[in-house]
Amino acid sequence: MTIDYQERIPNNVGLNDNRQLQRALEKWQPHFIDWWKEMGPEGYQANEVYLRTATSVDAAGWATYGHVKTPDYRWGIFLADQVKDRTIGFGDEYGKPVWQQIPGEHRSTLRRLIVTQGDTEPASVEQQRLLAQTCPSLYDMRNIFQVNVEEGRHLWAMVYLLHAHFGRDGREEAEQLLLRHSGDPNNPRILGTFNEPISDWMSFFCFTYFTDRDGKYQLKMLAESGFDPLSRTCRFMLTEEAHHMFVGETGIGRVIKRALEVMNELKTDDPVRVRDAGAIDLQTVQKYLNFWFSSSLDLFGADISTNAAGYFATGLKGRPDEDGYEDHICNEGTLNVEEICEDGKVVARDVPLRNAMNAVARRAYIKDCDIGVQRWNRLIKKAGAGFEFKLPSERFRRNIGSWTGFHFDPDGNPVSNEQWARRKDEWIPSDADRAHTHSLMKQVVEPGKIAGWIAAPDRGIKNNPIDYDYVRL
């Protein structure tokens, strides 16, 4: 049986001309579909969803819209256009031509980087699999499915690299990507955040705002890679990632807007009354931000890291937006990094820049996270309410790097174990906060209707009205 790959797996990597790669993907594809049916969105797989599909990388083709059942989504393989005469943009190999094939000495490191990135993609689909059942509107249900199919496509992107460049090892890794599962005690996903349950929409919006944004920064760093196919894959993935963060930013914004409406109607800023009215109070929103921001910060690794220095030196992984820096060698500079000593004292040290690459990336990420926070604060100010959102300190609730094992409040002040246990419910969602949020999670699917805890979106998808049949039930 022959398969028209252009039709079945839209691609710009010449699948039709590569028998070996075809065979490898032919074997993997049914496993992927089984995984999607079993571990992907629960329910609604037989319903048509208004989805964006990439059918080419140019402006016309990368976003083709239409109604499709999610198991029939055409997960394509796309590399951004090759940049002519591209050279390595940083590290010891600076200025040398990029690699189209993997240099033997970088093989295992690159495989680990690609597998780690690839693992996050299906993980997030698994984390979000039950949420359609409690969606606040059909518009939101469509958005979560859009995010899910694109994370599926990002898995395809990494599996393509594994199949095309890593031979048998790569094929084995591709199988493993479908066998690890988010939160599975015996075979969990690789990174901590991707094993956290996402059991309500507030968590989903925070995840897409903070954790997909971590994804953006990881992709930006890999987009700088000297391994050109990886760079090109990541550059295209970034175009899709923007929508995921849009879902998060507007989602949180709509929750805030609804809280402000309730506060205005009731002439109160009492969080209890806001809750009683069926909204999520701003204080609780802040706790969710604290939780997901701190969890996502860990994904950048330790502030001081010889691994990070190695990736930079060898040209495997650059800084986000490497072009924006003057010095691409970084053998000389230092970065001032705070660390905590065993006795609990915080000290600042100047660290050789290459060893501080994780900190450099994390700082860029934090700046980016703050943009949305300031936008939400403007909403509050405009409504005349007296509340301000703030990202917690980098020290808060960290499980990777030197802060691990010590407790801090959101302002970065040290707190004892006892104080932490007593006060943590002020800083991250308490059982009662989660119970309240969960009590609001009732599905609304009538076109144009919106649940009472969240405001309607400003506009629909692709100029369609808000009451469009985004999912045909």
Ligand SMILES: [Fe+2]
């Ligand atoms: Fe992704």
Ligand SMILES: [Fe+2]
């Ligand atoms: Fe994403």
